[in-house]
Amino acid sequence: xxxxxxxxxxxxxxxxxxxVMPRAYGDCNVVELSPCAGAYEGGPPTSECxxxxxxxxxxYCVYARDPTYGPIIYSATGKRIANACGxxxxxx
Numbered sequence: 001x002x003x004x005x006x007x008x009x010x011x012x013x014x015x016x017x018x019x020v021m022p023r024a025y026g027d028c029n030v031v032e033l034s035p036c037a038g039a040y041e042g043g044p045p046t047s048e049c050x051x052x053x054x055x056x057x058x059x060y061c062v063y064a065r066d067p068t069y070g071p072i073i074y075s076a077t078g079k080r081i082a083n084a085c086g087x088x089x090x091x092x
Contacts, residue, residue, distance in 0.1 A: 028059035050085035
């Protein structure tokens with residue numbers, strides 16, 4: 001449980017700092033993933049979250065290579081959200 005809390009806090013901090021200093025990689029902008037914050041807190045992903053994930057699918061590997069976002073993308077929670085949205089998790 002403590003690990004999940006650390007992961008959630010980490011994700012929220014990433015979103016907070018992403019809003020201050022967004023990282024954009026071409027068409028990939030991590031701030032666009034903010035509708036998924038509730039899902040990282042343990043709730044089900046919203047339709048908006050799933051829609052954003054589908055439009056950002058080509059960005060997963062870009063985010064995964066980033067040392068800040070990679071652990072969040074590859075976390076059990078990240079995989080749960082992708083699965084709940086019907087998105088095949090890529091191997092990068």
